[in-house]
Every structure is written in structure tokens, then in C-alpha cells.
Amino acid sequence: MDLTICAAVLLAALSFFLVPAYLHRRKINSPPGPKPWPIIGNLNLIGPLPHRTIHQLSKKYGPIMQVRFGSFPVVIASSVEMAKIFLINMDANFSGRPKTASGKYTTYNYSDITWSPYGAYWRQARKWCVTELFSKKRIQSYEYIRQEETKALLKELHAASGTNVVIKDYLAKVSLNVISRMVLGKKYSDDNEEEESGIVSSKEFTDMIEELFYLNGVLNIGDSIPWIDFLDLQGYVKRMKILSFKFDRFLEHVLDEHNERRKNEGQDFVAKDMVDVLLQLADDPNLEVKIQRHGVKAFTQDLLAGGTESSAVTVEWAISELLRKPEILEKATEELNRVIGTSRWVEEDDMRNLPYIQAIVKETMRLHPVAPLLAPREARQDCKIGEYDIVKGSRILVSVWSIGRDPALWEEPNEFVPERFIGKNIDVIGTDFELLPFGAGRRMCPGYALGMKVIESSLANLLHGFSWKLPKSMQKDEVNMEEIFGLSTPKKIPLVTVPEPRLPLQLY
Numbered sequence: 193m194d195l196t197i198c199a200a201v202l203l204a205a206l207s208f209f210l211v212p213a214y215l216h217r218r219k220i221n222s223p224p225g226p227k228p229w230p231i232i233g234n235l236n237l238i239g240p241l242p243h244r245t246i247h248q249l250s251k252k253y254g255p256i257m258q259v260r261f262g263s264f265p266v267v268i269a270s271s272v273e274m275a276k277i278f279l280i281n282m283d284a285n286f287s288g289r290p291k292t293a294s295g296k297y298t299t300y301n302y303s304d305i306t307w308s309p310y311g312a313y314w315r316q317a318r319k320w321c322v323t324e325l326f327s328k329k330r331i332q333s334y335e336y337i338r339q340e341e342t343k344a345l346l347k348e349l350h351a352a353s354g355t356n357v358v359i360k361d362y363l364a365k366v367s368l369n370v371i372s373r374m375v376l377g378k379k380y381s382d383d384n385e386e387e388e389s390g391i392v393s394s395k396e397f398t399d400m401i402e403e404l405f406y407l408n409g410v411l412n413i414g415d416s417i418p419w420i421d422f423l424d425l426q427g428y429v430k431r432m433k434i435l436s437f438k439f440d441r442f443l444e445h446v447l448d449e450h451n452e453r454r455k456n457e458g459q460d461f462v463a464k465d466m467v468d469v470l471l472q473l474a475d476d477p478n479l480e481v482k483i484q485r486h487g488v489k490a491f492t493q494d495l496l497a498g499g500t501e502s503s504a505v506t507v508e509w510a511i512s513e514l515l516r517k518p519e520i521l522e523k524a525t526e527e528l529n530r531v532i533g534t535s536r537w538v539e540e541d542d543m544r545n546l547p548y549i550q551a552i553v554k555e556t557m558r559l560h561p562v563a564p565l566l567a568p569r570e571a572r573q574d575c576k577i578g579e580y581d582i583v584k585g586s587r588i589l590v591s592v593w594s595i596g597r598d599p600a601l602w603e604e605p606n607e608f609v610p611e612r613f614i615g616k617n618i619d620v621i622g623t624d625f626e627l628l629p630f631g632a633g634r635r636m637c638p639g640y641a642l643g644m645k646v647i648e649s650s651l652a653n654l655l656h657g658f659s660w661k662l663p664k665s666m667q668k669d670e671v672n673m674e675e676i677f678g679l680s681t682p683k684k685i686p687l688v689t690v691p692e693p694r695l696p697l698q699l700y
Contacts, residue, residue: 223258223267223580225249233260235416241677242411243564243593246270250594256577258586262416264290265586267571270594272601272625275632277577278569278588279622283633288570290587292415294408297432298439304490305638306408306567313481317491320473321638325466325495331642334374335540341369342650343537346657349691350700356663359511360686363504363650364398370646371499375492376446377465392442400442401500402682403435404493409563409678443489447471467492498639502562503646505682509560510552510651512687513608515660516668520610524548525694528656534695538652540645549652551610553644557620557629559608562680564593566631592628601626620644657700658691 226249228234237259239245246268250257255271269278278286287310289295295307305321308314324330345366349357369379392400412428414421424430450467463469470491474483514521527548532538543550569588576582597605602612618624620640622632630640637643654660662668666688674684693700 220581220583221579222265223256223577223582224253225258226253228260231262231417233262233264233416235261235411235413238411241675243591243677243681246565246589246591247594247597250591256580258580261411261587262413263418264416265583266589267582267586268589268591270591271598272595274577275590275592275595275625275628278590279625279628279631279633279635282575282577283635285572285575286569286588287634288572290415290568290570292568293412293421293429294410294432297429297436298404298407299493300486300490303487304494306494310572310634316479316481316483318634318638320470320491324469324473326639326642328641331645337373338370338540338646338649341366341373342653344369345650346537346653347700349654349658350693350697353658353691353693356688356690358686359689360504360508360683363507364401364500365394366650367500367504367646368394368398368401371496373465375466375495375499377450377467392438396438397442398500400435400438401497403431404439404497405501405680406676406678407432407435409680439493440489443492446492447485447488466495495639498637499642499646501680501682502643503650505562505680506553506556506560506647507651507654508683508687510556511654511660511689512671512673512683513556513559514552514655515662515687515689516671516673517608518668520552520608521655521660524552524655525659528652532656535699537695537699538649538656540649543648543652546652547614548610549655550648551613553648553651554613554618554620554627555608555610558596558602558627559606560675560681561592561596561629563629563631564591564677564681566590566592566628567635567679569635590628590631595626595628657693657695659694661690661692663688663690 226234226237229236237245237249238261247270249259250268250270255274256267256269258265258267260266269275289302289307289309291302292307295302299307302308305314305317308317345362349362372379407428410426410428413425414423414429421429446467450471454461454468454471463472467488470488473479474488514524527546528538531545532542538546566589569590571582571584571586571588574582574584595601599605603609618627620627620629622628622630622636622640625632630637630643662671671687672683672685675681676684
């Protein structure tokens with residue numbers, strides 16, 4: 193074993209000196225960036241919050257720069273112009289995904305929509321999302337679920353009025369309930385039912401979702417230096433395997449339940465949820481690529497995770513910002529009183545008439561993007577970006593964190609100012625590159641329309657139904673705004689707040 197490790201170190205050291213010489217002979221002009229160290233590259237520069245480190249580096253080296261994460265060149269785009277080139281103009285060449293431990297161990301060996309390689313399998317999955325799973329008609333058909341679960345949330349908060357509540361717990365529960373009913377056909381938050389089934393409790397399931405997002409975003413050393421991957425120096429791979437086992441046990445139970453109902457109903461079977469739809473699509477004998485059972489589980493996990501995490505994280509950040517700026521909260525309340533009144537709740541169709549609430553959501557996504565560095569892409573071929581050469585296999589990161597803080601785009605970029613979106617036609621659908629919370633191009637999040645409905649209506653009803661205050665011992669400038677980095681970026685310290693009802697009791 194010692195000889196193997198020594199040989200690997202020697203080969204890595206030789207490659208560090210020989211590869212640059214080879215590139216020099218080819219006259220490769222890489223984007224600017226810090227000089228890499230042997231073996232580790234620039235990993236020594238990356239702190240616990242990589243998006244912030246990369247933002248500072250981009251200030252020095254420009255809107256396109258290259259660093260090395262161990263053995264791999266990583267090209268980083270941090271401006272509107274560069275993001276548009278990578279995500280739209282040259283999208284086809286940058287639609288690959290790098291091979292990572294998280295993709296291997298937590299998504300059934302790259303079988304989900306997020307991490308699957310660019311090709312026929314991914315195109316087929318993407319088509320399903322656009323035409324079936326997230327079609328306008330299907331999203332609309334589940335509106336009653338979103339309404340029922342939002343009202344259940346509001347009733348729970350009414351019961352807790354006047355007390356300190358960890359708002360994240362309530363938001364995670366309602367998001368899980370909404371997505372579970374749409375994807376799985378029933379809620380998985382009734383702990384008694386879950387304990388009897390022997391599968392997983394609602395608290396454990398929420399923890400699993402958080403762990404999934406964290407592990408899919410961590411900077412795993414083995415992904416950057418493959419020859420030491422087997423050492424699992426940070427323990428991430430061990431955690432991924434444990435998480436994968438938990439999810440697989442749960443998803444096996446879900447698929448067994450659905451297949452049993454399909455069998456019992458026979459010719460009378462009608463799809464009631466997204467898993468039903470996936471199973472029907474997978475049975476199509478004319479598929480370009482056959483979808484196996486593990487593929488259905490991977491897609492189901494994608495739907496559950498994406499829908500649960502992003503909405504809860506965004507709404508918690510929004511309320512945190514509003515509690516730090518009471519004057520903005522007052523303006524939001526005034527708009528809701530004027531447009532909705534005090535005799536009913538906010539409905540999804542009302543959002544078009546609530547521009548200030550929409551502006552609050554957009555400003556939250558600008559300052560606190562769920563994915564500050566969009567999921568990494570990979571160059572499928574050698575190419576040039578302006579004067580710079582991008583070699584095949586380079587990993588590509590788009591820093592929406594930097595774009596959201598670009599002083600050339602935003603006045604006072606570090607301040608929470610929803611008014612900057614009033615009267616401006618800036619949307620989140622991947623065409624306005626100043627704001628890319630869901631990405632753009634082929635690899636854009638396919639469920640963005642559903643995500644926006646859940647986020648906007650949840651926040652609007654929370655602000656309409658309650659006055660929000662900080663605990664008596666806390667001042668507005670004491671609200672902790674630290675974050676945790678992963679595939680999403682939630683608050684490090686959950687927000688504690690005090691809800692006080694605003695609407696008549698009979699509405700709850």
C-alpha cells in the first residue's frame with residue numbers, strides 16, 4: 193500500500209510539471225487566475241464558503257478566470273456577459289456534468305435529471321419534465337394541494353402565536369407536505385403512520401433532504417484529486433452511502449405501494465401523482481432509452497428534494513431580511529391590505545397584482561440565491577471564449593452570487609432593496625441574466641415555475657396572515673445572516689421569530 197501511494201504521488205507530481213509544458217507547446221492561452229500549487233492546485237485558497245472566496249478572486253482576475261481544483265481546471269464565469277456565453281451561446285458544449293462522488297452515490301450512479309450526463313437519457317428525462325411532470329396543466333391541477341397545505345401551515349402558526357417559533361421547521365414541513373402529495377400522492381408528515389410503516393419519520397425525511405443538498409454541494413477532495421478518493425479524507429463518501437441507503441429504502445417502499453395500486457386497479461388505473469406518471473412513462477415500449485427501476489427512484493428523489501429545499505430556504509431568508517428592515521415589511525403589509533383586504537387569504541392568481549411582494553422574492557433570490565454557484569458543468573470539447581482557450585474536461589462554474597453583487601448592475605448591491613425591481617421587467621425564467629436563481633439554458637431547473645408559485649404564495653400568506661416580530665431580547669441588527677454552503681445555501685442559524693395573527697380568527 194505504501195508503494196502504491198508513493199507511486200501515485202510521484203505520477204501526480206510529474207503530471208503537474210509535464211502537463212503545463214505540454215500545454216505551453218500547444219500555446220494554450222488559459223483564462224487568468226492564481227498560480228496553482230503542485231497536486232492540490234488552488235484548493236488552498238478555497239474557504240468554507242467557496243462562493244464567497246470565488247467572488248473575491250473574481251474581483252482580482254476578472255469575469256472569466258481559471259483555477260485548479262487538484263487535477264482539474266475550473267473555469268468560473270462571474271458576469272452577465274460570461275454567463276450568457278456559457279449557458280446560452282455555447283450551451284451545447286457546456287452541458288456536460290463532471291463525475292463526482294455525490295452523483296455516483298446519492299443519485300443512483302448519475303441516473304437523476306441533475307447529474308446525468310448530457311445525451312439521450314438526459315434529453316428524454318428533460319422532455320418528460322417539460323411535457324408531463326411540470327406542464328402548465330399539471331401544475332395547475334395541483335393548486336388545491338398547495339392551498340390546503342398553506343392553510344394548514346397558517347393554522348399551526350396561529351396556534352403558536354405569541355411564542356418563539358423556529359420558522360424553518362414550519363416552512364420545511366409545509367414544503368414537504370406539498371411536494372409529497374404532488375409527487376407521492378400522500379403526505380409523509382404523519383409520524384404515527386410513518387412509524388407504523390417502518391420507513392422514515394417526517395423529521396428524519398427533512399434531515400435527509402438537507403443532507404442531500406449539503407453533500408451534493410460540498411468540495412469533496414476526492415473529486416478533485418481522484419487518486420486519493422479511496423481515502424475519503426473528509427468522510428463525505430461514507431455519509432453519502434448512508435444517505436443513499438436511507439433514501440433507497442424509502443423509495444422502494446413508495447414504488448411498491450404505487451405498483452400495487454396499479455395492479456389492483458388494472459384497466460381502471462388513473463395516474464394521481466408524479467410517481468404514477470413516471471411509472472407509466474417508464475413502461476412505454478417506444479422509449480429511446482429504457483428507464484429502469486433505479487432511474488424512476490432517481491427522478492422521484494430529484495422531484496422531492498428540489499421542491500422541498502429551495503422554497504423553504506428562500507422564504508426563511510426573505511423573512512429574515514424583512515425583520516431587519518421593518519419599513520419594507522410595512523410596505524408589504526400595506527400592499528396586501530390594499531389588494532387583498534382582510535377577509536380572505538392570498539391566492540396564486542393574486543400574485544400578478546402584488547408587485548411589491550414579487551419584488552421582495554426577487555431581491556431575496558438576488559442576495560441569497562439557493563445555488564450561489566450553479567451546479568457544475570463540464571466542457572465537452574476544446575473551444576475558445578474570446579481570446580482564451582477552454583480545454584475539454586474543464587469544469588465550469590457560474591457564480592450567480594457574484595452577478596447578484598455586481599456594482600455595475602446593482603446600486604448598493606449588498607443592501608436589501610426590493611424597490612430596485614419595481615417597474616423593471618426582470619424575470620427568473622433564464623432570459624434575464626442579472627437574475628438566474630434557477631439557471632438558464634439546457635440545464636436550467638425544469639421545475640422553476642412550480643418553485644415560484646410555492647415561494648410567492650407561501651411568503652404572501654405568511655405576511656398577510658401574521659405580524660412578524662423578533663423575540664423580546666433581540667434587536668433587528670442581531671439577526672444572524674450566516675450561511676452554510678452546499679448545493680443550496682441555507683441559514684447557518686435558523687431564524688427564531690414571533691408570529692401575531694392579523695386576520696380574523698374564523699379565517700384560520
